[in-house]
Amino acid sequence: MWNEIDQHMQHWIREAGERIRDAFQTKLKIETKSSPSDLVTNVDREIEQFFIERIRRTYPTHHVLGEEGFGDQLEALDGTVWIIDPIDGTMNFVHQQRHFAISVGVFHDGVGMLGYIYDVAFDELYYAQKGKGAFLNGTPLPPLEKTSLDRAIISLNATWVTENRRIDPHVLAPLVKKARGTRSYGSAALEMAYIASGKLDAYITLRLSPWDIAGGMVIVEEVGGVVTNLYGEPLNMIEKSSVFVSKPGLHEEILAMIKR
Ligand code: 2AM
Ligand code: CA
Ligand code: CA
Ligand code: CA
Structure with a gap:
């Protein structure tokens, strides 16, 4: 099951990244949320909807928690829950066109099973499956060593x-x-x-x-x-x-x- 979800997600997240890169050619609609430093754009909303549409179509029993509010109102992490930040680092996205990422975690009964962080500007996809290792663009990441x-x-x-x-x-x-x-x-x-x-x-x-x-x-x-x-x-x-x-x-x- 997790391998199959991972295969879908690998395609979806790279396609979403392409849409974000394409959006740099368009004029962003920028709004503020809780404070002048708390930004959101039309692209944040569109990318969250992009994922939710695909998840709902492919996995109708799964739940979605998304920053921009297009997902479900959840009080607990029962069942399979996709936790989505369509653009993490929106201020960087707006001001720098780099140093932002798509971030997605797939949890099952509260346990993190799959994790994705896609550095869109650098085209670097970090991902992991619980118990199967973590990777950067397909290359395994070694275990972390102790440091001071x-x-x-x-x-x-x-x-x-x-x-x-x-x-x-x-x-x-x-x-x-x-x-x-x-x-x-x-x-x-x-x-x-x-x-x-x-x-x-x-x-x-x-x-x-x-x-x-x-x-x-x-x-x-x-x-x-x-x-x-x-x-x-x-x-x-x-x-x-x-x-x-x-x-x-x-x-x-x-x-x-x-x-x-
Ligand atoms: P965001 O870009 O998805 O909102 C910025 O230091 C980091 O904090 C980003 O990961 C940013 O995520 C997050 N963050 C969380 N709440 C925030 C807020 N109210 N304003 C700005 N950044 C926030
Ligand atoms: Ca935000
Ligand atoms: Ca965030
Ligand atoms: Ca965000």
Whole structure:
């Protein structure tokens, strides 16, 4: 069953990517949602509908959770649920035409079975099937090795080390100081794909929704990475949460610093 779904999805996601690349030749309709930095475009909506149409036609018993609201209203993850972010990193999509991704996770009774993150501008498809390994454009991704903070590049949004409503900047400042380097890419999905493929070592963010992380969680866990909230607790794929993704070893080291 999962192999068959995967074969469909491999076609659908590349076709969706082509549509997004084609959309660069058209004029985007850009709107804001909850704040001036929270953007959505006609392409976000069209791509979510593109997936939902195909999923409903092919798998009428499956459920869909999508950022732009064309899916189902779900209160639990019973049965097979597709969790879709049609464009993760919409601000990058609008301003940079790169550093954004399609992100999809397929969960069964709450367990992540398939994960996809498609870096559309680079034509790089990260994907994983639970227990079958993770791949980048068909090449297997090796298991992640333990590392320490002084040799790590950690990814986090600069707003979290300034005054903000969610976390005391003094909690994160020592991490930033001790890390080898910091980055911020503006796409949670890509940041998780970068951890799975060794380009980053840890990613910390304070408020994400299930569709930001569903695909990445399957891929990262398949290579031995750890995905929790900021307190080291497992993530619940039905509500918003802080997210802390890391290589093994480093996860414990950073948690100890945060909890102190
Ligand atoms: P999005 O582009 O799909 O909205 C940006 O730092 C990252 O945070 C992106 O992965 C972005 O996903 C996500 N994000 C979640 N909620 C957001 C919000 N209210 N405004 C901007 N980005 C948000
Ligand atoms: Ca959004
Ligand atoms: Ca997102
Ligand atoms: Ca999105």
